[in-house]
Amino acid sequence: MTHAFYAYASYGFAALVTIAVTVWTWADARRRRELAALEAAGIRRARPRARDGE
Structure with a gap:
């Protein structure tokens, strides 16, 4: 592997x-x-329901 390949690959990855x-x-x-627009309109996110036994 040449130095140029390593340098170009590093810059490409970055x-x-x-x-x-x-x-x-x-x-x-x-x-x-x-989400802020929906909440401002009065629409709220529902909480997830708890499963039985938890």
């Missing part, structure tokens, strides 16, 4: 991780805005 974290953050912020 770029992919950066893009993935950016997309994840954007999607999470969008979901939170949608």
